[in-house]
Amino acid sequence: MPHWSVYTGTNEPHDAVAELPAPPPWRAFDGGPALSPPGDTDDEAAVSPDRVHRARTYVPTSESVQLVNAALCLRRPLLVTGPPGTGKSSLAYAVARELRLGPVLRWNITSRSTLADGLYQYDPLSRLYAARKDDGHPHAPDGVEDHLRLGPLGTALLPYDRPRALLVDEIDKSDLDLPNDLLNVMEEGQYEIPELVRAARHSPDGTAQVLADGTDTPVTVARGRVRCRAFPFVVLTSNGEREFPPAFLRRCVRLRLRRPDRTQLTDIVRAHLGEPDARVQGLIAEFLTRAGTGELATDQLLNAIYLTGVAGLEADSREKLAERLMPYLSTAADGDGF
Numbered sequence: 001m002p003h004w005s006v007y008t009g010t011n012e013p014h015d016a017v018a019e020l021p022a023p024p025p026w027r028a029f030d031g032g033p034a035l036s037p038p039g040d041t042d043d044e045a046a047v048s049p050d051r052v053h054r055a056r057t058y059v060p061t062s063e064s065v066q067l068v069n070a071a072l073c074l075r076r077p078l079l080v081t082g083p084p085g086t087g088k089s090s091l092a093y094a095v096a097r098e099l100r101l102g103p104v105l106r107w108n109i110t111s112r113s114t115l116a117d118g119l120y121q122y123d124p125l126s127r128l129y130a131a132r133k134d135d136g137h138p139h140a141p142d143g144v145e146d147h148l149r150l151g152p153l154g155t156a157l158l159p160y161d162r163p164r165a166l167l168v169d170e171i172d173k174s175d176l177d178l179p180n181d182l183l184n185v186m187e188e189g190q191y192e193i194p195e196l197v198r199a200a201r202h203s204p205d206g207t208a209q210v211l212a213d214g215t216d217t218p219v220t221v222a223r224g225r226v227r228c229r230a231f232p233f234v235v236l237t238s239n240g241e242r243e244f245p246p247a248f249l250r251r252c253v254r255l256r257l258r259r260p261d262r263t264q265l266t267d268i269v270r271a272h273l274g275e276p277d278a279r280v281q282g283l284i285a286e287f288l289t290r291a292g293t294g295e296l297a298t299d300q301l302l303n304a305i306y307l308t309g310v311a312g313l314e315a316d317s318r319e320k321l322a323e324r325l326m327p328y329l330s331t332a333a334d335g336d337g338f
Helices: 049-057 062-074 088-099 115-119 124-132 152-156 178-188 194-200 246-250 262-273 278-291 298-307 315-325
Strands: 078-081 105-108 120-122 148-150 165-169 190-192 207-211 218-222 225-227 233-238 253-256
Touching (some): 049 088, 049 262, 062 078, 062 088, 062 233, 062 253, 088 165, 105 152, 115 120, 115 152, 148 207, 152 165, 178 246, 218 225, 262 278, 262 298, 278 315, 298 315
Parallel strands (some): 078 253, 105 165, 165 233
Antiparallel strands (some): 120 148, 190 225, 207 218
């Protein structure tokens, strides 16, 4: 039987990695084939297993279902706020799978993210180097499109017949300008690529073949302008670390996720790991007790349940390990923050 404790701490090399248990289903990666095109998600083997699992096991609230439908009908972005671990990003994968919207386009926001990053990336230096080749002499330069790739937002706004799903994750980490910069693009459903607009004047048909986000298959962009046909299903997530401008909020459907109660937690555990037994019910109760005095995330509970069910642990060790796997997220609530 696979045993979890393959590391002994003795500094003696040994080959025991093959004895590791199978990974949790939400942490299974296969390095498999390229993602399938939009609308062709019947073959889920083309999508990363962890994302398929995330979509299959998501347990929405009735409010989530209602507001997702409102965002879809109104063609408006869905702004999802809530504490860490409440399933904000998983919602996008669940909707995309159920409605067959294709692989989710994901834009992870940092404090340095700009609107241009989401629309496209252009590398003029690589074009300059390509023009000189290896012999150091000038050559006819490659086309602009050979050094340009659409970003997740830029890809989502391509003229697909069916909407794409776009996850803009942790938008509250952006600088102050990004939410306002998104307003016009989201409102109009279109944008321009200046480099391709200029290049179109020297092209016979004014078109360019550009790589889209998440694929090596080029798409056609006419005269440097992209305009959506079906407005994408956009999920913007926020941990509530900042306020957004009223003009931005007015254009979003807003969903606030709260920490799950015991019934919801049991449903989530059942979806991921099967029917909870007495041991698991005890961990759920402990999680709820600890969550009442500090901030915890649902995936911490799932980690504890999964790992303490692996062979090789005594009962008292299971309890200690479970406690270590459920540290408070705020260091103020827990001395060393684990």
